[in-house]
Amino acid sequence: MTRFPGDLFDGLTSRAHPVVASIEAGHLAIEGDGIALSIPLGQIDVAPPVGAARGVVRLPGARELHSTNQAALAELAALARRNHPERWARHLESRAVYALAALAISVLVMFAGLRWGIPAAALLASRALPAGVDRSIGEQALALMEKVSLAPSKLPAARRQTLARELALECARQACPPHRLLFRNSPLFGANAMALPGGAIVVTDDLVKLSRDDEEVLAVIAHELGHVTYRHSLRLALQSLGAGAILVAVTGDLGNVSDFAAGLPSLLLRSGYSRDMEREADSYALHWLDARCIPRRRFADILQRLDNGPPDTVNLLSSHPGTTDRIHPFLVPGACA
Template sequence: MITFEGEYFDGKTSRPTSVSIEVGETELFMHTPTRYSSFALKEIKIDPMVGSASSIVYLPHHQEIHSHDLEALRALEQQLKQKSPEYLAHYFESKLRYVFATLVFTIALLGAGFFYGIPTVAAYVARVVPENIKLMMDKESLALLDKMYLKETLLPIERQTAITEQLNRFCATTHCAPFQLLFRSSPILGANAFALAGQSMVVTDQLVEKAEHDAEIVAVLAHELGHINASHTLKMALQAMGSGVLIVMITGDVSTFSDLATGIPLLLIQQGYSREMEEEADAFALQGLLKAKISPHYFATILERIDPDANASKTPFASHPETRKRIQPFLDASSL
């Protein structure tokens, strides 16, 4: 039989009464100096044990028994065989092997969510975002870029038109998503081109000046069109947003996309695209150049000129690792 001492609260006043407890098979018996009571065990609940703190036995009609006799209370807890969430949590917490297993499971679940779950959901959200939302994001991102990194282009309108027309001829032979080519000058970014979340694609005056042939400019822009076709910039922003992807998916909150738009420039600078995204954009450019009968050699020559050391690009927006490895397929295709 389980016996222990405690303090009884009648549920009406805050004054405790010292009691002695005996627990039988089906009933709990309580003795006070002036009364004797019994309660069916099926009417009793007990708080899960937490360290060395006292626990509470809950009786009918808001009555309680508080006790520090941990051994007796654990025995009572086992006899009651409670299956509440709190009891189960305490049971698992008290078993080191379960704690370790739960920790490993939690880490694995978070890892799976980070590496597989978020990218999968981000890819889905990127596909269903309306075009007007993407255009809004482009407008806000471009406004921030113009304030921080970009200046008005110095290229004559005739030069801008000629480059745009050559890119349109490229798209006449391969599938290009709708795009808007924008020209800007940027001493900070240097020779560069980059795609935003929607249809906007920016090329700097410095890249145009660096090119020795217009086909080199088209080749670089073909790569950026690969990013636009696959919505890489939007996917990257959604992935960086993490759990916010779910908010976008569930609520469709337009203000969330506005927050994404202002973060895109920083993502492009600090993070850049993943290796898989770069390879996908390279593959699009290579196949497009071959269809347009433009030598893929032009892509290799301008990348080597921008990055003469053939290492990771030093320009903020051109986060393209291993230049030599990247241009090799273009050189191989040029020799066929």
């Protein structure tokens, strides 16, 4: 039992009554001249002394006990808290504004995590993954697409060979990421091109048919080479599968890559890349076209032609969003124009 001296103020007058307080089981007992109180610890509040000032124990009925015994007051404060630990929570809850602010902060933190945290983590994870993993995911995704949505190209062999040769020629002159150019017929994908992890670039017959010349097709392929360079499709797969998948990728224990591969085609087709990724791929294409002296306009022209197509079809624009903003840099003449 802790005993300590203090002054009791009765809340009616300013007169101090010298008393001796003692902390008993669950109670604070206060005794003095004509005074005998026993107050449950749950009903008191302790404001510990600040510096040399006296500490104040607030009691029911506006009464106060003042004391300089710091050790005893600290003990009393701890006991009082334990006897009504919910008081602080109740205090917060009783103020709707705190509750709302807490909710708003939670939503903001969650939003920030989704908007910036997951993409940033996916970027780091994609850098940590060895190139072999990209290829493996890309091959499985391609195999899946070949089964359900891609058919052999019906373009004349000569047209395909010319395009492939022009691309190979250019990639002999300037650095291109490792890639594989594939022409496929796909009513489902419409006029489209997509880059898979590991460098497979699928160009549909409809896209080639929509183009007015080879330079327009090369411009689209240059954009896809940008996606390959920055490993965008892998990042997209990691992002969509969320924090768990990213952790698995970073720790190197990728396990079954088919999880990543299975959802990729529809991700590329339905959700598309983020605008930041599109800007990165566009900027790659811009430099690539300038280096080749292909007018930048070629890219803007084919995108605009797609934009004027039937609105409800899946095409390059649904998988590569934000066209109107994006074509502006391609309307400015490049170094060779």
